[in-house]
Amino acid sequence: MLREAVSSEAGAGAGAFEPVDPYSIILNGTERVVEGSWIGESLLYVLRERMGLPGSKNACEQGECGSCSVMLDGEVVCACCVLAVDAADSEVTTVEGLNASGLVDDIQSCFVEAGAVQCGFCTPGLVVAVHDLLGRRPDAGSLEVREALSGNLCRCTGYGRILEAVRLVQEKREDG
Amino acid sequence: MVSPSVMRRRGSHLGASVLRPDGGPKAKGEFAFSSDMWMDGMLWGRTLRSPYPAALIKGIDVSPALAIPGVRAVISAQDVPGRKTFGLERADQPVFASDVVRYHGEPVAAVAADHPDTARRAAAAIRVDYEPLEPLVVAEAAINAPAIHPDGNVFRHIVIRTGDPTAVGDVVVEGTYEVGMQDQAFMGPESGLAVPSLDGGVDLYVATQWLHADRDQIAESLAMDPRMVRVSLAGVGGAFGGREDVSLQIHACLLALRSGRPVKMVYGRDESFFGHVHRHPAKMWYRHHANRDGELVNVEARIVLDGGAYLSSSNAVISNAVCFAAGPYRLANAKVEGWAARTNNPPCGAMRGFGAVQVCYGHEAQMDKLAAELGMDPVQFRLKNVLRRNDKMITGQVIKGTAPVEEVIRAAVSHPLPVPLDSSAEMMSLPGGAGMTADISDVRRGVGVAVGFKNLAYSEGYDDFTTARIRLDLSPQGEPVATVVIATAEVGQGFVTLASQIVRDLLGVDQVVLAPAGTEDIGSAGSSSASRQTWMSGGAIEHVCMMLRDSLLERAAGELDCPSSDLIMRDGEVSRESTAQRVSMTSLLAAGPLQAEHEFHHAKTQPLGVDGQGDAMLSLMFAAHRAVVDVDPDLGLVRVVQVTTGQDVGKALNPVQVTGQIEGGIAQGIGLAVMEEIVLDEGRVRNPSFTDYLIPTALDVPEVAATLIEEPEPGAPFGAKGVGEPPTISSGPAVAAAIRAATGLDVTRVPVRPQDLALRR
Numbered sequence: 001m002l003r004e005a006v007s008s009e010a011g012a013g014a015g016a017f018e019p020v021d022p023y024s025i026i027l028n029g030t031e032r033v034v035e036g037s038w039i040g041e042s043l044l045y046v047l048r049e050r051m052g053l054p055g056s057k058n059a060c061e062q063g064e065c066g067s068c069s070v071m072l073d074g075e076v077v078c079a080c081c082v083l084a085v086d087a088a089d090s091e092v093t094t095v096e097g098l099n100a101s102g103l104v105d106d107i108q109s110c111f112v113e114a115g116a117v118q119c120g121f122c123t124p125g126l127v128v129a130v131h132d133l134l135g136r137r138p139d140a141g142s143l144e145v146r147e148a149l150s151g152n153l154c155r156c157t158g159y160g161r162i163l164e165a166v167r168l169v170q171e172k173r174e175d176g
Numbered sequence: 177m178v179s180p181s182v183m184r185r186r187g188s189h190l191g192a193s194v195l196r197p198d199g200g201p202k203a204k205g206e207f208a209f210s211s212d213m214w215m216d217g218m219l220w221g222r223t224l225r226s227p228y229p230a231a232l233i234k235g236i237d238v239s240p241a242l243a244i245p246g247v248r249a250v251i252s253a254q255d256v257p258g259r260k261t262f263g264l265e266r267a268d269q270p271v272f273a274s275d276v277v278r279y280h281g282e283p284v285a286a287v288a289a290d291h292p293d294t295a296r297r298a299a300a301a302i303r304v305d306y307e308p309l310e311p312l313v314v315a316e317a318a319i320n321a322p323a324i325h326p327d328g329n330v331f332r333h334i335v336i337r338t339g340d341p342t343a344v345g346d347v348v349v350e351g352t353y354e355v356g357m358q359d360q361a362f363m364g365p366e367s368g369l370a371v372p373s374l375d376g377g378v379d380l381y382v383a384t385q386w387l388h389a390d391r392d393q394i395a396e397s398l399a400m401d402p403r404m405v406r407v408s409l410a411g412v413g414g415a416f417g418g419r420e421d422v423s424l425q426i427h428a429c430l431l432a433l434r435s436g437r438p439v440k441m442v443y444g445r446d447e448s449f450f451g452h453v454h455r456h457p458a459k460m461w462y463r464h465h466a467n468r469d470g471e472l473v474n475v476e477a478r479i480v481l482d483g484g485a486y487l488s489s490s491n492a493v494i495s496n497a498v499c500f501a502a503g504p505y506r507l508a509n510a511k512v513e514g515w516a517a518r519t520n521n522p523p524c525g526a527m528r529g530f531g532a533v534q535v536c537y538g539h540e541a542q543m544d545k546l547a548a549e550l551g552m553d554p555v556q557f558r559l560k561n562v563l564r565r566n567d568k569m570i571t572g573q574v575i576k577g578t579a580p581v582e583e584v585i586r587a588a589v590s591h592p593l594p595v596p597l598d599s600s601a602e603m604m605s606l607p608g609g610a611g612m613t614a615d616i617s618d619v620r621r622g623v624g625v626a627v628g629f630k631n632l633a634y635s636e637g638y639d640d641f642t643t644a645r646i647r648l649d650l651s652p653q654g655e656p657v658a659t660v661v662i663a664t665a666e667v668g669q670g671f672v673t674l675a676s677q678i679v680r681d682l683l684g685v686d687q688v689v690l691a692p693a694g695t696e697d698i699g700s701a702g703s704s705s706a707s708r709q710t711w712m713s714g715g716a717i718e719h720v721c722m723m724l725r726d727s728l729l730e731r732a733a734g735e736l737d738c739p740s741s742d743l744i745m746r747d748g749e750v751s752r753e754s755t756a757q758r759v760s761m762t763s764l765l766a767a768g769p770l771q772a773e774h775e776f777h778h779a780k781t782q783p784l785g786v787d788g789q790g791d792a793m794l795s796l797m798f799a800a801h802r803a804v805v806d807v808d809p810d811l812g813l814v815r816v817v818q819v820t821t822g823q824d825v826g827k828a829l830n831p832v833q834v835t836g837q838i839e840g841g842i843a844q845g846i847g848l849a850v851m852e853e854i855v856l857d858e859g860r861v862r863n864p865s866f867t868d869y870l871i872p873t874a875l876d877v878p879e880v881a882a883t884l885i886e887e888p889e890p891g892a893p894f895g896a897k898g899v900g901e902p903p904t905i906s907s908g909p910a911v912a913a914a915i916r917a918a919t920g921l922d923v924t925r926v927p928v929r930p931q932d933l934a935l936r937r
């Protein structure tokens with residue numbers, strides 16, 4: 001977009017956007033009405049800027065980094081690549097919702113314990129991804145874990161401590 | 177230099193893998209990053225950038241943008257009230273280009289609007305009349321080309337000469353090497369919130385590496401007293417050098433002052449690639465001489481760094497490149513010449529490893545060539561020539577600190593090798609990974625070793641300092657609390673953990689609070705770069721703890737009516753050995769809080785003088801890496817299987833955090849070796865996205881095994897060296913060496929691309 005910023009965008013219409021009709025999202029178990037939203041807003045934007053839930057991050061907004069991972073009707077999606085209006089009447093669970101559920105406490109504490117958090121920008125997305133992975137494949141082997149997390153970029157850790165954190169969670173869950 | 181009258185607590189905090197205080201909030205998504213900030217009535221800022229790498233600006237018409245409902249401010253060069261330029265070393269970069277554009281993505285104007293989409297469309301609606309020029313894109317050509325900037329095209333030219341540069345050895349090897357442009361690719365995009373304040377000044381909350389340098393540059397451009405510009409650290413999502421220069425800071429403040437409203441700016445990933453400096457691409461020519469018995473005789477080298485359109489920190493980067501060009505080896509004779517040149521490519525500046533990375537590709541390839549020519553084992557050949565304490569570098573500086581080069585090499589190569597390739601290997605673990613493209617019978621394995629080194633903190637006589645203040649007080653519950661005020665940027669490295677470790681250890685206070693980092697209340701902490709904050713900010717905090725300890729001992733001496741020299745402090749209380757009397761810190765603080773402040777400077781260094789000679793470095797850090805790679809020669813794909821390392825850390829103050837730096841740094845080193853490059857086409861950036869600029873994923877990084885070499889560095893607080901940069905220096909060159917071993921190809925350019933291998937280029 002930037003590459004041809006002047007030539008391709010200068011002709012864009014100059015009027016104000018009109019908000020779409022209010023719609024609702026079942027957000028972390030509670031129905032929330034989204035008002036005043038514009039048609040092009042991503043789910044990530046609505047979560048972060050309209051719903052007051054900045055836990056999902058915005059590292060690329062291109063579907064490449066996983067920092068914006070949320071659960072949409074039980075599936076992990078990149079919230080940056082979902083139009084918010086497409087999530088109308090769906091169930092969306094963010095890291096904030098997972099916090100409240102208590103389902104990821106062990107993942108989060110193992111991340112801290114293992115040294116898997118540095119700048120932490122990738123971490124909430126990874127917590128969502130690990131939660132999803134271990135829900136489906138509790139005893140995933142190390143290569144499977146690497147593959148499952150390969151959609152979540154981390155620039156600080158080189159992943160070593162993150163993989164160690166996942167191993168710790170698996171170990172603790174196995175010991176009950 | 178911990179004073180003997182302070183005893184370490186049992187279960188000492190320094191040296192233990194204490195957990196990050198901000199880890200929990202970060203894992204929960206509750207930590208506020210700079211892009212998470214929000215304020216009532218806030219506007220969104222957006223930059224308009226040049227689509228041309230070189231052009232004249234004939235006119236700018238902002239009226240179409242202003243006509244869009246919801247647009248509150250539009251600014252360009254004419255709206256900068258103060259200095260129209262900025263820059264870390266010299267202000268040679270326009271805040272907004274006015275008459276000439278010198279790189280693709282250079283800011284031309286900025287807008288603030290109610291909604292980010294309105295801001296985006298408004299920026300696009302600004303009419304700029306460009307007259308494109310032929311861009312100057314080859315650094316070697318730029319040296320003698322007509323100047324594209326009033327300051328000329330050569331940022332700096334340095335020559336290092338020592339011994340007899342014409343000395344000839346029995347064996348001579350020569351090579352040219354090339355390093356591509358790497359991006360820091362931190363995850364948290366540039367972002368900040370500027371708020372106009374009632375006194376007419378501005379408050380900026382921003383992700384940065386150096387708060388005070390930002391403040392001073394903003395104030396210059398706003399023509400404001402620096403005290404009117406208050407810069408506070410907002411949560412930083414990684415940095416790696418890419419936040420040392422100003423990006424949106426001045427634009428956001430100008431927009432806030434113009435609109436009278438808070439303005440938030442958040443770069444998208446594409447804009448982030450245009451918004452910060454990159455690692456300098458390098459072209460290097462080397463000729464080495466050695467004797468038959470394997471002793472290095474002479475090195476000749478010429479190094480050209482492409483600095484891009486503006487200076488940034490190019491002068492310091494080229495200095496590092498030439499000073500470390502010979503690698504950590506004894507060389508009596510050398511002639512190394514370096515240039516950093518100005519082109520119409522994107523500006524380059526600081527990135528982890530800072531000049532030492534590029535030359536490591538050169539000197540290490542040369543070491544392997546020499547070893548092969550001599551029929552020696554490459555590790556033995558290196559060991560024969562390594563620098564040791566009291567040896568001289570090619571700059572004439574005698575290494576007074578620790579130099580465990582032999583130890584790091586031996587540690588790196590002593591780790592067990594991975595299991596050999598065999599037909600049972602999972603496809604996913606082979607080159608091509610999830611693409612499942614490998615044919616195992618064709619895959620070839622190679623092993624390579626490389627060694628690198630670098631300076632810690634700033635060099636060449638720069639007066640580097642950090643200011644810290646600590647207040648000791650009682651909490652409402654009557655417990656001692658230490659509040660640390662310091663402007664050090666926590667960028668992910670774990671400084672906040674270390675700061676608390678130091679205070680807990682030295683003062684025995686359990687409750688340590690770090691005040692938010694900002695410019696308002698304390699002097700500069702310098703930049704979180706050059707692996708310097710453990711030494712500099714750690715040293716400042718140590719010093720202030722010692723001042724407070726003295727005050728506590730004095731108070732106790734008064735209370736116990738004895739000389740303070742009779743007293744020792746341990747575990748947060750003062751005791752008198754002879755009488756077994758004790759006074760708790762709580763009772764000492766009942767008389768009122770204590771506070772101390774100190775500006776900590778490191779030992780002086782010297783500028784490089786005639787022939788590039790001088791004691792320019794404070795301290796040196798060494799590391800060695802061994803890489804094992806598998807290569808699919810038909811498709812030219814590489815998988816890095818294992819990297820092992822020995823790293824000179826002085827003292828590991830928090831081993832888990834050190835490990836995190838090592839693993840993360842190695843991943844970035846590997847990225848440069850086989851994946852990461854900003855691709856330029858006549859100055860235009862062709863891949864400003866994570867779709868096209870690939871950084872290592874969890875499937876791309878290898879197993880890492882690290883040995884920490886702990887030889888306390890004399891003069892360093894706690895004996896600790898910095899640890900952030902060495903992992904990024906020789907890890908990539910070790911991968912390049914392993915690829916050479918696997919393929920028999922020269923591999924003179926990184927990142928190594930599939931076509932370089934498959935088509936044997």
Ligand code: FES
Pocket residue numbers: 057058059060061062063064065066067068069078079080081
């Ligand atoms: S922000 Fe959604 S994938 Fe990167």
Ligand code: FES
Pocket residue numbers: 116117118119120121122123153154155156157363413414668
């Ligand atoms: S911890 Fe910084 S990006 Fe992962």
